[in-house]
Amino acid sequence: MTISFKVNGITHEVDPARGEDRLIDFLHDDLGLTGTKFCCGIGICRACTVASIRSPNETATPVVSCSTALATVDGTEITTIEGITPSKGLLPIQEAFLQEFSFQCGYCAPGFVMASQIFLDELRQFGRLPSDLDAAIEQAVGSHICRCTGYVRYYHAIRKTAEAMFVAGGSKDG
Numbered sequence: 001m002t003i004s005f006k007v008n009g010i011t012h013e014v015d016p017a018r019g020e021d022r023l024i025d026f027l028h029d030d031l032g033l034t035g036t037k038f039c040c041g042i043g044i045c046r047a048c049t050v051a052s053i054r055s056p057n058e059t060a061t062p063v064v065s066c067s068t069a070l071a072t073v074d075g076t077e078i079t080t081i082e083g084i085t086p087s088k089g090l091l092p093i094q095e096a097f098l099q100e101f102s103f104q105c106g107y108c109a110p111g112f113v114m115a116s117q118i119f120l121d122e123l124r125q126f127g128r129l130p131s132d133l134d135a136a137i138e139q140a141v142g143s144h145i146c147r148c149t150g151y152v153r154y155y156h157a158i159r160k161t162a163e164a165m166f167v168a169g170g171s172k173d174g
């Protein structure tokens with residue numbers, strides 16, 4: 001029996017003997033997907049965040065790939081920063097991060113983008129902004145570490161993007 005999962009829409013099968021291998025190592029070494037950053041190695045900084053969906057009807061959840069064994073992603077669909085970014089242009093959250101000068105070195109940016117996009121997708125499904133948007137943003141990205149600029153600019157960009165999703169014609173598809 002193999003470990004089977006998708007990464008950015010492509011199915012991969014791995015020998016069970018590799019079950020304890022870290023997801024980030026598989027992404028980097030086997031697939032050449034280096035956009036997901038390795039930093040602390042113990043899942044605290046969250047620079048290595050990817051999105052994971054266990055079943056087709058489930059919403060994505062953020063997963064720290066540096067401390068996630070391949071055996072635990074069996075049957076899941078993983079999306080990395082390479083898989084979430086459009087082939088032309090940027091996601092609205094990526095544009096907002098640039099406009100707000102959210103980062104300096106950019107090392108933490110992929111993790112922030114992934115967690116923020118998961119949060120924005122959840123808001124879209126919810127159909128409206130939460131009554132305490134700031135607390136919801138804190139819940140979504142508060143555990144991410146940025147050593148350069150702090151967090152105010154990230155939070156402002158996320159708030160701006162979330163509000164724009166619902167102000168633009170009141171659409172929940174924005």
